[in-house]
Amino acid sequence: MSNFNKMIKNRHPYMFIAPAVLLLTVFSLIPILIAFVISFTDLNLKGLADWSSITFIGVENYTELFSDDTFLKSIFNTAFYVVLGVPLVIFFSLSIALMLNYGTSKLFTVFRAVYYMPSITNIIAVAVIWGYLYNTEYGLFNYLLSLLTVDNIPWLEEPTIAKLSLILLAVWKGIGINMIIFLAALQGIPRSYYEAAEMDGANRLQVLFNVTLPLLRYATFFVTITTLIGWMQFFEEPFVMTDGGPLDGTISIALFIYKEGFQFSEFGYAAAGSFILFAMIIIVTMIQFKLRKSDTEY
Amino acid sequence: MAIKKKSKAGNYLVIVLMIVGGIAVSIPFIWMISSSFKPESEVLAIPPTIFPENPTLDNYINLFTNMNFTVYLRNTLIIVFFSFIGLLFNAMAGYGFAKYEFKGREKVFYLVLATMMIPGQVTMIPVYLLLNEMGLTNTMTGIILPGLAVAFSIFLFRQFMTTIPNDLIEAARLDGAGEFYIFFKLVMPIAKPIFAVQGILTFIAGWNSFLWPLIIANDESLYTLSVGLSLLQGQYANNFALQMAGAAFMVVPIIIIFSFFQKYIVEGFTMSGIK
Secondary structure, three states, X not given: OHHHHHHHHOHHHHHHHHHHHHHHHHHHHHHHHHHHHHOOEOOOHHHHHOHHHOXXXXXXXXXXXXXXXXXXXXXXXXXXXXXXXXXXXXXXXXXXXXXXXXXXXXXXXXXXXXXXXXXXXXXXXXXXXXXXXXXXXXXXXXXXXXXXXXXOOOOOOOHHHHHHHHHHHHHHHHHHHHHHHHHXXXXXXXXHHHHHHHHOOOOXXXXXXXXXXXXXXXXXXXXXXXHHHHHHOOOHHHHHHOOOOOOOOOOOHHHHHHHHHHHOOOHHHHHHHHHHHHHHHXXXXXXXXXXXXXXXXX | OOOOOOOHHHHHHHHHHHHHHHHHHHHHHHHHHHHHOOOHHHHOOOOOOOOOOOOOOHHHHHHHHOOOHHHHHHHHHHXXXXXXXXXXXXXXXXXXXXXXXXOOHHHHHHHHHHHHHOOHHHHHHHHHHHHHHOOXXXXXXXXXXXXXXXXXXXXXXXXXXXXXXXXXXXXHHHOOOOHHHHHHHHHHHHOHHHHHHHHHXXXXXXXXXXXXXXXXXXXXHHOOHHHHHHHHHHHOOOOHHHHHHHHHHHHHHHHHHHHHHHHHHHHHHHHOOOO
């Protein structure tokens, strides 16, 4: 009873956190457990209607995945996206942040908004606009190239070119948020550092490489981790632009999971796939932290 | 700002680069706006016209007369409205974690943080199965509920609210103010900047919501603007003018809202200590 009274007296913190924590429990924590359990079953549409028909099949889903050509292809494609996309996003967002940090006039504020715009643009609107730009016959890109007497490029119809087209689009969309993070970090660098470097007679490039970039280490690390995690879950762009085609040429792991789950209703198989993706993300993130550690020991 | 003695040439080079890059980034938007005012025949013309020769509003009118964009807009606004209630929940939780000592605080907070690391693909299927069991598929409730609590948002609110002085809250308590009165009348006004950032981000996320409505909604009467736009893209595959008008209708409001509030977003990231 005394415990209960204490709870009533100290109820406020619980009342404040309850709504959000309950929602997170129901829609994030419990689903993880469910996903883990069903990844060892053959749950599909039939099992959903009649629970007794679900059988526990151990690690069969997992072993089957690694002999599934589409899944292996999706791993290859995802690696392709990550290896090209992540460095491009970091390079462009950092370069643009450095440019925008150069001045404080109205012009710079306007262009900050311009560079941020793609990242807040709805993905379907993006698909609609870029689908038109990439259109082989009527698209702007092929028209501009034809002025340079370049033949029509099948932007979304050839597997490798389609992957590159999706990367271009995703980089365009991915710059904004990272640029803001770099910009916030740049604005946090005390002026006195630059003044000291200037007094030592450092030129612009020396300041960039010896003062600015080292001080951005934490921001760069943060951006690298989040971008890497984001790109490993590359989903929206192939989903709305190509639906994984042509010939599974653009399918990513996340899209594979979605299709298995919601198009073929193979819930157990899809859940197993999602845990493999989760494991990959954890491993890559841990490697990142390891590398950073050895980096600071220098 | 950074270096006092800037060489003039270098300055101009940066400005020119910035403008050229900015134009390159804006090409899709410029093309969208321009095409949305072209009649259907002009949009397919080769060579394309940069500015519409016979500007028309027909495409926009079509969205509302021939397509159900009024319904999609209503649904989208409902989602936006409820995501603001979710924002309030996140703020309350952030305050609870920041300013109260209670049993299990650290553990629960770590659990909240842990949910941030789970890829969406892992929870997507179980959440669908859960909603299916609750009979909430193909309902507005099913679309709204899973997105209300956002761990990252709770985290940012907590970070900000930790900086509010305890003395201030204690003083209000001594004056006899209730806990909720303190939250709404004292803490919320102080936390205005973080509410501004989170408010904009919440609006954008709600306005753009696509995947979950697509999974949950079967009836067209529950479609959001994005789902409606993707339907339009499928139905009018070659009417690029109409597609561009639909896209512009989704994108332009966001750009307008963002340009008014953009300074809060940069400040918000500086505040939250990501640097």
